[in-house]
Amino acid sequence: MDLDDFFGPKPIVIDLRAENRWEAIDELINHLVATHKIKPEHEEAVAAIVKKRESSMSTGIGFGIGIPHASTDLIGEVVGVVGRSRKGIQFEALDGQPVNLVMLFLMPLGQFQKHLHTAASLAKMLHRDDFRDGLRRRFL
Secondary structure, X not given: OOHHHHHOOOOOXXXXXXXXXXXXXXXXXXXXXXXXOOOHHHHHHHHHHHHHHHXXXXXXXXXXXXXXXXXXXXXXXXXXEEEEEEEEEEOXXXXXXXXXXXXXXXXXXXXXXXXXXXXXXXXXXXXXXXXHHHHHHHHO
């Protein structure tokens, strides 16, 4: 499994203006609506689902990376977007450091095993120096 498995060969990358994780989630979801990955009428509900998940435990895993994610019945396929912040975002990360890369992904509801496997695989890869270095070269 590699980065293309999560975001495709040409991932959407946006420059974030957010100061905190809640604003970053809103920006990323807004972008998914603007690019027709999420229906406009589902924007608030999807944001609430992601924020509820994020409230239970920050997905700021350290190393300057956050991976907010959730499952919802409001999408039919896996959806992802990458946001970058050159100044860093307060994300309540495990290491207490600001986040420069926010990788949001959504999974269709009912695919719990796939969601769990995807999140675990991504977290495992993000603990490898070479993978994080590749992310930085690609997105920052």
